[in-house]
Amino acid sequence: MSNHIDGSRNSCALHGALQLIEAIEGAVPVIHSNAGCGYQHFLGVNRLNAGGDAFGGPPVSSSNISEKHVVFGGSSRLREQLKNTIQVVEGDLYFIVSGCSTEMVGDDIPAMTKEGRDQNFPVIYANTPGFRGDVHHGYQLAVKALVEQLPDLLKAGRTRTAGQVNLWGVIPHQDPFWAGNLEEIGRLLEGIGLKPNLLLGYGQDVNGWHKVPDADLNIAVSIWGETPAKLLEERYGTPALTLEGLPVGAAAGRMLLAVSEKLGIDRERTESFVRSEENRLNRHLAALADTYYRAGFQLEFALVGESAQVVGLSEFLTSTLGLIPRTLVITDNPSEEAKATLQSLLAALVEGWGTELSFSEDHIEISGLIRSGGAGLVLGSALEEQVAVELGLPFLQVSFPLSGRVVINRGYAGYKGASSLLEDLGSVILSHALRADISSQDKHSRSGTVFYT
Amino acid sequence: MSLLKAKSPRIREKRLDTLNAWLGDTAAAIAEFSGEDTVQRIRTFSQGAQDDLLYVLRLLAGIRNSVTIIHAPRGCAAAGLYHQVTSGRGHWIVSNLDQRDTIMGADRKLRKAVTAAHRQYRPEVIFIVASPVTAINNDDIQAVVEELHEELELPVVPVYVTGFASRNAVTGYDIALHSILKHSGGDRRVHQRSSKVNLLSVVEHPADRFEAERLLSSLGVDLNILPDGASSKTFRLATEARLSLSLDQDSENYLGVILRDEYRVPYIEQPRPVGVEATGRWLVAAGRALGIEDAASVLHEQESERVRRELGDFSLEGVRVYLALSPATAFAVADLVGEFGGEVAGITVSHLDKLHTARLEVLSRRSPALQLHVADGQPFEELNIVRRIAPDIYLGDAAHLGQVGRLGIPVVSLENTPVLGYNGVTGLARSLSLALRNRSFGAALAGIPTSYTGAWYRRSPNWHIKKEVR
Numbered sequence A: 001m002s003n004h005i006d007g008s009r010n011s012c013a014l015h016g017a018l019q020l021i022e023a024i025e026g027a028v029p030v031i032h033s034n035a036g037c038g039y040q041h042f043l044g045v046n047r048l049n050a051g052g053d054a055f056g057g058p059p060v061s062s063s064n065i066s067e068k069h070v071v072f073g074g075s076s077r078l079r080e081q082l083k084n085t086i087q088v089v090e091g092d093l094y095f096i097v098s099g100c101s102t103e104m105v106g107d108d109i110p111a112m113t114k115e116g117r118d119q120n121f122p123v124i125y126a127n128t129p130g131f132r133g134d135v136h137h138g139y140q141l142a143v144k145a146l147v148e149q150l151p152d153l154l155k156a157g158r159t160r161t162a163g164q165v166n167l168w169g170v171i172p173h174q175d176p177f178w179a180g181n182l183e184e185i186g187r188l189l190e191g192i193g194l195k196p197n198l199l200l201g202y203g204q205d206v207n208g209w210h211k212v213p214d215a216d217l218n219i220a221v222s223i224w225g226e227t228p229a230k231l232l233e234e235r236y237g238t239p240a241l242t243l244e245g246l247p248v249g250a251a252a253g254r255m256l257l258a259v260s261e262k263l264g265i266d267r268e269r270t271e272s273f274v275r276s277e278e279n280r281l282n283r284h285l286a287a288l289a290d291t292y293y294r295a296g297f298q299l300e301f302a303l304v305g306e307s308a309q310v311v312g313l314s315e316f317l318t319s320t321l322g323l324i325p326r327t328l329v330i331t332d333n334p335s336e337e338a339k340a341t342l343q344s345l346l347a348a349l350v351e352g353w354g355t356e357l358s359f360s361e362d363h364i365e366i367s368g369l370i371r372s373g374g375a376g377l378v379l380g381s382a383l384e385e386q387v388a389v390e391l392g393l394p395f396l397q398v399s400f401p402l403s404g405r406v407v408i409n410r411g412y413a414g415y416k417g418a419s420s421l422l423e424d425l426g427s428v429i430l431s432h433a434l435r436a437d438i439s440s441q442d443k444h445s446r447s448g449t450v451f452y453t
Numbered sequence B: 001m002s003l004l005k006a007k008s009p010r011i012r013e014k015r016l017d018t019l020n021a022w023l024g025d026t027a028a029a030i031a032e033f034s035g036e037d038t039v040q041r042i043r044t045f046s047q048g049a050q051d052d053l054l055y056v057l058r059l060l061a062g063i064r065n066s067v068t069i070i071h072a073p074r075g076c077a078a079a080g081l082y083h084q085v086t087s088g089r090g091h092w093i094v095s096n097l098d099q100r101d102t103i104m105g106a107d108r109k110l111r112k113a114v115t116a117a118h119r120q121y122r123p124e125v126i127f128i129v130a131s132p133v134t135a136i137n138n139d140d141i142q143a144v145v146e147e148l149h150e151e152l153e154l155p156v157v158p159v160y161v162t163g164f165a166s167r168n169a170v171t172g173y174d175i176a177l178h179s180i181l182k183h184s185g186g187d188r189r190v191h192q193r194s195s196k197v198n199l200l201s202v203v204e205h206p207a208d209r210f211e212a213e214r215l216l217s218s219l220g221v222d223l224n225i226l227p228d229g230a231s232s233k234t235f236r237l238a239t240e241a242r243l244s245l246s247l248d249q250d251s252e253n254y255l256g257v258i259l260r261d262e263y264r265v266p267y268i269e270q271p272r273p274v275g276v277e278a279t280g281r282w283l284v285a286a287g288r289a290l291g292i293e294d295a296a297s298v299l300h301e302q303e304s305e306r307v308r309r310e311l312g313d314f315s316l317e318g319v320r321v322y323l324a325l326s327p328a329t330a331f332a333v334a335d336l337v338g339e340f341g342g343e344v345a346g347i348t349v350s351h352l353d354k355l356h357t358a359r360l361e362v363l364s365r366r367s368p369a370l371q372l373h374v375a376d377g378q379p380f381e382e383l384n385i386v387r388r389i390a391p392d393i394y395l396g397d398a399a400h401l402g403q404v405g406r407l408g409i410p411v412v413s414l415e416n417t418p419v420l421g422y423n424g425v426t427g428l429a430r431s432l433s434l435a436l437r438n439r440s441f442g443a444a445l446a447g448i449p450t451s452y453t454g455a456w457y458r459r460s461p462n463w464h465i466k467k468e469v470r
Helices: A013-022 A036-044 A067-072 A075-088 A100-105 A109-118 A135-153 A178-191 A206-210 A223-236 A250-263 A267-294 A307-319 A336-349 A363-373 A382-391 A414-452 B012-016 B026-034 B052-060 B074-087 B099-104 B107-121 B132-137 B141-152 B171-184 B206-218 B232-238 B249-263 B276-290 B293-311 B327-339 B354-366 B379-389 B401-405 B421-437 B440-445 B454-458
Strands: A027-032 A093-098 A123-126 A164-168 A195-197 A217-220 A240-242 A300-305 A324-330 A356-359 A377-380 A395-397 B022-025 B041-043 B066-070 B092-094 B125-129 B156-159 B197-201 B223-227 B243-246 B320-325 B343-349 B371-374 B393-396 B411-413 B465-467
Touching (some): A013 A027, A013 A036, A013 A135, A013 B074, A027 A036, A036 B074, A067 A100, A075 A109, A093 A109, A093 A135, A100 B132, A109 A123, A135 A206, A135 A223, A178 A267, A178 A414, A217 A250, A223 A240, A223 A336, A250 A267, A250 A414, A267 A414, A300 A363, A307 A324, A307 A414, A324 A336, A324 A363, A336 A356, A363 A382, A382 A395, A382 B074, B012 B171, B052 B125, B066 B074, B074 B092, B092 B107, B107 B125, B125 B141, B141 B156, B156 B171, B171 B232, B206 B276, B206 B293, B206 B421, B223 B232, B243 B249, B249 B354, B276 B327, B276 B421, B320 B327, B327 B343, B327 B354, B327 B421, B343 B379, B371 B379, B393 B401, B411 B421
Parallel strands (some): A027 A093, A164 A195, A164 A217, A217 A240, A300 A324, A300 A377, A324 A356, A377 A395, B066 B092, B066 B125, B197 B223, B343 B371, B393 B411
């Protein structure tokens, strides 16, 4: 049985599906639910990633069912909405997603999709009621629908691109840095001569999704990419590679070597590319060194985020930046099996540091873990800001939800992402020290005033 | 029979003939409400919009020392997360209904959530907000309320929203206010009068609330502000107050009416104090009701003199303005645009009902040809209209201003901008003059296509608005 959640950050399946669809250029979500579902998504997801809004507002099509549709069924309303969406909204693919109420009423969404298809409309669907699960589940449902239903839509033959690699498991907005992360991983794969198929973000349209079956390799960047990768392995026999976490800094080099090995790419060429990337990051580290020592960057940290983020960021902070992991909280509800894998992976990574690893999505529970953990630096979502302020600690927003921070194209993946993380983390530590310094001077000058009067 | 006896209030469509889809001139709008039965309109194409659940959450976010439990699948709490991290308001717990719960019911889960909320926060009141799922499977919230109300010795207030019964989100304010008054309004037979004056403020910008408070307090009025920032005690005090002053009839109307009809607290209804003239009328009306009319007039003279000085030579002479706002704000801002010397080129309101007939008549006398569009969150219609009208500037409070910006015109958002009182006038003048002075951001956005087809822009904007067949 699922439990209640305080300050829920994982929204619902419908919202997860919307996050995916909105990140595909030319894909138009058609929500079949009551009016508020799409708006909840806009407020509670898009707006908490300032700079995460594809259409310039809430979703552009929603059937907004009313009481009579709940009583008598809403399938005919969906038929009307779908037909009119195609006339009003520009798109290459119309993607019906359902909410709780229409699923409870039992509207026949596959039948309505088929009707649309019979008229040659490019339509697919996924049943995504919120009661079926959270955003991660919704992402998987939508990916599955695309993989299974798109091949029937494609009329023209595809041209195969050698060296194509599909990327999975990066959930738009749930990873606030999704766009920048994908672009950087793509840049690195290009660097070793591959053709990355990012699937989501700028310039990523339905064509990219049509090409999914042609890939030489599917990479799962997070545990949420494993299901799509497995599905494609079953359907097309494409080999898959699952990363341990978001590849930040040196981990990106290891990713490139693993990919090279899997695809039989010239190892020397890859090594030389990795060396040049590492050299640049090393220069950045050297440039930071004076500030690092002077301002006391070597802190114990608490990190709250999705599994891939927690693994990737804590690995970089610990293995390269010399910080010490104190409290790690994974918030994306991994399955029991995935939990066990993550546990052994992180145990090896943080061995000897006395790190406490927890799985929770409850705001109150997480705040308590940070409070009792005793870290000197907090990385987390806007929900963790309160406890960081309460403890007087430097704080960096890295996970969903964000507030007071705009992320458009920034990423923490790869080598460039590692440098961005250095900049952001360094700025937070420095400005925290500066504020503390000013307020202590304030105190002194105030006591001085008292002395002279 | 007391209105508060019902589980929830009548929806706006039934209570005030509220429309949420309509297009026409002001005279036609008046005609809509003059007959016995207003014909409802529906859309054959629609876009996501606010619903009563969202308005309930917005209102409850402002209730002090409260915890809100959203009895729903997890996504219904997304707006709660928004309020929590953007304004630090409210404590939000979702009961997290799964597939099994939708069939079997989940009162045990709800009970656990309420008990946990009580333990964690020791609040003054716990709200249980229903949802589409609990409305459909008819989960027994009332049983949990009665049981835990006694066990925990604290008000546990059920708020029965459905998300689909009304097409007008503003019904949500009525539902929330009904629920709060029903459970913490105090005894209706006692009619002691205190010296306090209710200031009805429903999800106003804090700066707007402070402005109204500043003006009334300087006249020595002892204010009891609700529901924004109110506690349970504030609601009890409200039932004993001398009278209630309005700030926004659209949102507060139900509260004013209940306090008047159930507790005999006179309700002084006035259009929103937006613009120098309307603020003066609002202030003087309050003064008259409280026997301090002269002092109110003097304050108005002083403040309007200050505003005139601060405005300098600011003018909207020759500027055509499009307004897309909630109705009371739209009509009030339309007057202010007139005060500034500008021309209102068209108006979109989020709903329209019998509360607006007087304002419509004024508007119809002044500009009979003015086109009125009724839509909540339907940017496809709005963009079609605004493209045709081609105004010089657009003022709106909806969540789709990013789409309007792509038309290349200057946009000013009133979603988070104070507009009330004398300070509202100078603040808005500043925003307008900046937007008109440097239009480069709009020009940059104009390079990005909007989401709609050429065929749609060639159709009439009300193509998808049809009379509802019953």
